[in-house]
Amino acid sequence: MTEINMKPENVFRSRNYRLIFFGALVSELGALLYSFAVSFYILQISGNNAFLQGLYLALCGVALLLFTPVGGVLGDRFSKAKIMYLCDFCKGGTIILATALMLLFPGADAHIVILFLLGILGNIISGIFNPAAGAMIPHIVQENQLQQANSYFAVKNAVEGIMGVVLAGVLYATMPIYTLFFVVGACFIASAVSETMIRCPYTPPADRLTVRTAVRDMGDGLKYLRTQKAILALLGSVVFINFFAAPISANFIPYFVRTDLANASSYLLDHMLTPELWSSVISVCSGAGSLLGAAVLSARRPAEKCGHAVAVRLCVTAAIVVSLALSYRMLADRGTGLNCFLLFFCAGSFATGILLSAVNIPISTATMRIVDKDKLSKVNSIISVGSQAMIPISSVLAGVVLQSLGSSVLLFACAAGFTVTAVMLLMNKPVREL
Numbered sequence: 149m150t151e152i153n154m155k156p157e158n159v160f161r162s163r164n165y166r167l168i169f170f171g172a173l174v175s176e177l178g179a180l181l182y183s184f185a186v187s188f189y190i191l192q193i194s195g196n197n198a199f200l201q202g203l204y205l206a207l208c209g210v211a212l213l214l215f216t217p218v219g220g221v222l223g224d225r226f227s228k229a230k231i232m233y234l235c236d237f238c239k240g241g242t243i244i245l246a247t248a249l250m251l252l253f254p255g256a257d258a259h260i261v262i263l264f265l266l267g268i269l270g271n272i273i274s275g276i277f278n279p280a281a282g283a284m285i286p287h288i289v290q291e292n293q294l295q296q297a298n299s300y301f302a303v304k305n306a307v308e309g310i311m312g313v314v315l316a317g318v319l320y321a322t323m324p325i326y327t328l329f330f331v332v333g334a335c336f337i338a339s340a341v342s343e344t345m346i347r348c349p350y351t352p353p354a355d356r357l358t359v360r361t362a363v364r365d366m367g368d369g370l371k372y373l374r375t376q377k378a379i380l381a382l383l384g385s386v387v388f389i390n391f392f393a394a395p396i397s398a399n400f401i402p403y404f405v406r407t408d409l410a411n412a413s414s415y416l417l418d419h420m421l422t423p424e425l426w427s428s429v430i431s432v433c434s435g436a437g438s439l440l441g442a443a444v445l446s447a448r449r450p451a452e453k454c455g456h457a458v459a460v461r462l463c464v465t466a467a468i469v470v471s472l473a474l475s476y477r478m479l480a481d482r483g484t485g486l487n488c489f490l491l492f493f494c495a496g497s498f499a500t501g502i503l504l505s506a507v508n509i510p511i512s513t514a515t516m517r518i519v520d521k522d523k524l525s526k527v528n529s530i531i532s533v534g535s536q537a538m539i540p541i542s543s544v545l546a547g548v549v550l551q552s553l554g555s556s557v558l559l560f561a562c563a564a565g566f567t568v569t570a571v572m573l574l575m576n577k578p579v580r581e582l
Contacts, residue, residue, distance in 0.1 A: 178335025202547020215275030220529025240336030299446030306439030317428035369526030395546035437501020455582030
């Protein structure tokens, strides 16, 4: 019997895993509150300017992409735990400082400038943080615990998706934006305090970090990744899947809430839910689906090969996206069935949540199992950059499309691109070997 098929000991017996888990729970809750608030606040103070919102998302995405390779090099050369807590201290401190500046300069234009600068700086920090955090788990759990560890993180993300977005919607509707941002900053600082107690083995590299060694390390990561053909093929597909999927959550949902719902004479449960809270309901449905999918996978042994199953699940997800575009056009865009569209959107989000858990967890587990631990931060940074590379472009384009052509055109374009990419992935032979 191989190690991967042995019944694993529960990962929560590990003190380090508990610290990482609960630290991530707090900081990611803060990040969720912040991203929810910023998306609506920029639209609110700019008069529903979808292009400005798209530009904000694009600039933040570019900052993340540029600094993620730097984070990959640092993550394999320095203590991952130290990188994590220093980054969270910095992020919490910058959010609190930016909020104080917003109080000093209360004009809408000043707030937009401050939020843009804060978003760029925050994503620079995230670019350094993410590769180290993503490579930490294989260093503190056994190989046969990887799927369980990743599944529990997916459960955590799903619970945050359920509870966090409801909390975000309620807080955004009832709390001054400054108070909400101070709460977010406190969340990151609390997470950093937790991360200072992580104890993970660390061996300093023999050579010093210079610009030359940093470039060489990045090159080594690319060379290593080229030997992993299945992961490389999957990465190529994910680039385009994210390009077409990201605008639905980042651009369409806030715009739909601020236009279709906010301008409707009535909508489902309008006596109980503000338009912004309907955004939370949609996210809750997605989170509930992710929770169910992650809970099932946490109790299962990892499959030897997951590539073909992942491709099939993405094709099913593409079918849901196509149905979403059709239902919006027929029900919401024509103004005859907004309530029916809301129900359909919630059901589709629940199903998509299940499918994405069944996609992301096996891929993360397979990557952690296949890639050498001393190269995992660099490889994670390359995968992250590759998978997110075109999202800034898609954010700007989506903002332009929404502003000039409307939501129906955006949804149909996203559905068509997602479907073509998912079908091509299904036909890819190396992916079936993953």
